[in-house]
Amino acid sequence: MADVCAHGLSIAYEGVDRRVDALDGLALSVADGEPVAIIGPSGCGKSTLLLAIAGLVAPDSGELLVGGTPVTGPRLHTALILQDFGLLPWKTVAHNAGLGLEIRHVAAAERSARVAEALDRVGLAEFANAYPAELSGGMRQRLALARALALDAHLLLMDEPLSALDALTREDLQGLLLDIWRQRGHTSILVTHSIEEAIFLGRRVVVLTPRPGRVAAIVENPEMGDPGFRDTPAFYERCAELRRLLAAEGALESVQSEAPHGEASAS
Ligand SMILES: Nc1ncnc2c1ncn2[C@@H]1O[C@H](COP(=O)(O)OP(=O)(O)O)[C@@H](O)[C@H]1O
Ligand SMILES: [Mg+2]
Incomplete structure (x- = not known):
């Protein structure tokens, strides 16, 4: 079980001469196996x-609970994927994919079996002995994903994982993330600043x-995961709804201010 439940969650950073409130009384619940996308203004x-x-x-x-238990530190079956891949350049692809297992003291034989399966799943089997520098950006993010799969993560947390990739590679990896979620049914929380990505990968946004x-606000997006959803009018309507909500939160101010004077904004 990896349902996530936050109530009245507040977090501040204490600096030398000031304090920054990052979260203030946030409430959110994510069901076991649910794919959720999170979007909002920078910072x-x-x-x-x-x-x-x-x-x-x-x-x-x-309060912050995962699987009904308060979060007090890193969990065995939670994986976090970041934009900058989090790879060790001096270790091979296979070694990087097995890092989470190594840290958790999984025996070498089981580790290599799980790593091989995970690399195969993300299409990197033939690169097992390569080094991260030999991989493209898209392949590096596939490797980060393989590490999470090798861990058998029940909760996959992703912080703008595809933001550094070109548009085609990004769309390719969005498809891979969707396939893997469909296959495994893990709980997935994706932070993104792409409206289309949020609607493609979040059943709730x-x-x-x-x-x-x-x-x-929360946008219900029940068609997420349906074959061909990206090509339907419902997809575009959902994106437009999300764009309006973001504009209301001031997340699109720079975009809106580019509208020529005298023209009504498209809201
Ligand atoms: N380690 C830190 N020390 C001090 N302030 C921080 C730290 N991390 C984040 N912040 C501040 O907290 C706020 C929220 O940051 P963050 O969670 O990174 O936002 P987001 O990911 O939505 O852009 C920002 O104002 C940021 O400057
Ligand atoms: Mg951030």
Whole structure:
């Protein structure tokens, strides 16, 4: 079980001369096996929320439960994937894919079997002995995903994992993330700043307010995962709905201010 439940979650960063409230009384619940996307203005606390769920940042107040248990540190079956891949350049692809298992003291024979299966699943089997520098950006993110699969993560947390990739590679990996979720049914929380990506990969899309972050709105997106959803009018309508909500939160101010004077904004 990897349902996630936050109530009154507040987290602040104490600096030398100031304090930054990142999250303030955030409430969110994600069901076991549910794919959720989180989107919101830059600096609103999205990464802080993921780090807290991963057990890497402690809440100042409020409740945060995974699988019904308070989060007190990193969990065995939670994996976190970041934009910068988190790979060790001096280790091979196979070694990088097995890092999570190594840290958790899984025996070598089982480790190599699980790594081989995970690399095969993400299409990197023939690169097992290569080094990260020999991989493209898309392949590096496949490798980060293989590490999570080798861990048999029940809860997959992803912080803008595809943001550094070109558009085609990004779409390719979005498809892979969807396939893997369909196959495994893990709980998935994806932070993204792409409206289309949120609608493609989130059965519910959570919109956060500007900092300190709280939930501003939730977009229900029941067709997520349906074959061909991206090509349907419903997909575009859902994206437009999400864009309107983000504009209301001021997340699209720079875009709106580019509208020529005298023209009504498209809301
Ligand atoms: N380690 C830190 N120390 C101090 N302030 C931080 C730290 N991490 C994040 N912040 C601040 O907390 C706020 C939320 O940050 P973050 O969670 O990274 O937002 P997001 O991922 O939505 O852009 C920002 O104002 C950021 O500057
Ligand atoms: Mg962030």
